[in-house]
Amino acid sequence: MIKLQNISKQYITGSVKFDALLEINLEIKERDFCAVVGPSGSGKSTLMNIIGCLDIPTGGEYYLDNKPVSSLSADELADIRNRKIGFVFQAFNLLPYATAEENIEVPLLFAGHSRKKRLERVKYLLEKVGLQDKALNKPTEMSGGEMQRVAIARALANDPPLILADEPTGNLDSKTGESIVRLFHELSAEGRTLLVITHDPNIASQMPRIIHMQDGRIVNSHAHAA
Numbered sequence: 001m002i003k004l005q006n007i008s009k010q011y012i013t014g015s016v017k018f019d020a021l022l023e024i025n026l027e028i029k030e031r032d033f034c035a036v037v038g039p040s041g042s043g044k045s046t047l048m049n050i051i052g053c054l055d056i057p058t059g060g061e062y063y064l065d066n067k068p069v070s071s072l073s074a075d076e077l078a079d080i081r082n083r084k085i086g087f088v089f090q091a092f093n094l095l096p097y098a099t100a101e102e103n104i105e106v107p108l109l110f111a112g113h114s115r116k117k118r119l120e121r122v123k124y125l126l127e128k129v130g131l132q133d134k135a136l137n138k139p140t141e142m143s144g145g146e147m148q149r150v151a152i153a154r155a156l157a158n159d160p161p162l163i164l165a166d167e168p169t170g171n172l173d174s175k176t177g178e179s180i181v182r183l184f185h186e187l188s189a190e191g192r193t194l195l196v197i198t199h200d201p202n203i204a205s206q207m208p209r210i211i212h213m214q215d216g217r218i219v220n221s222h223a224h225a226a
């Protein structure tokens with residue numbers, strides 16, 4: 001599904017060059033469930049943004065479903081981000097003045113579904129994440145765990161095969177974080193591919209594969225019995 005070949009990312013700030021990623025070679029197969037761990041600044045978010053087609057590498061080639069991503073047009077990339085990939089972030093990134101159901105509806109609007117189809121899908125997703133009672137609540141009227149579940153429902157709106165999560169439990173207490181991790185395990189059992197950045201060794205150890213990053217490199221990428 002995902003193949004990174006000698007990927008690098010160099011940032012230039014003023015006259016200072018900085019290698020955020022170096023010689024990244026990585027394969028992620030369909031249905032893989034991976035944690036990405038490593039110190040702050042090691043390149044985890046940079047790597048995830050490239051995998052999510054939110055950012056482009058400065059070197060190497062990224063193949064998504066065997067297609068070189070560098071050959072895709074802006075429209076094709078937007079379509080991939082909308083249909084193929086679901087994003088979940090530490091800060092939830094919900095629209096602050098929109099209700100839970102309106103937030104979940106956004107990717108369905110972009111995908112061009114009818115109002116009837118959108119409402120059916122939103123209802124299904126709210127139930128899936130256990131928030132059927134919070135449909136009309138705005139982010140300020142929900143707990144952190146509830147906001148993150150709305151964000152996960154939104155990520156699932158167009159039924160993407162790939163879920164990318166950057167510190168999804170970073171703003172949550174450990175018990176609430178556990179419930180989010182359980183939801184990820186369900187998504188994995190459904191056959192989705194998941195890549196989850198986490199600082200929490202306890203959460204990482206529950207995932208079947210752990211990718212360790214350090215100074216812009218993958219220093220270890222192993223599967224273990226979960």
Ligand SMILES: Nc1ncnc2c1ncn2[C@@H]1O[C@H](COP(=O)(O)OP(=O)(O)OP(=O)(O)O)[C@@H](O)[C@H]1O
Nearest residue numbers: 011012013018020039040041042043044045046047
């Ligand atoms: N736009 C940018 N311009 C310059 N340097 C950047 C930029 N974005 C990231 N970096 C640098 O690249 C390195 C990797 O950043 P990245 O956000 O990928 O780290 P991370 O592993 O996700 O860290 P954290 O755990 O703190 O989120 C950092 O040293 C950061 O300062």
Ligand SMILES: [Mg+2]
Nearest residue numbers: 044045046166
């Ligand atoms: Mg980060």
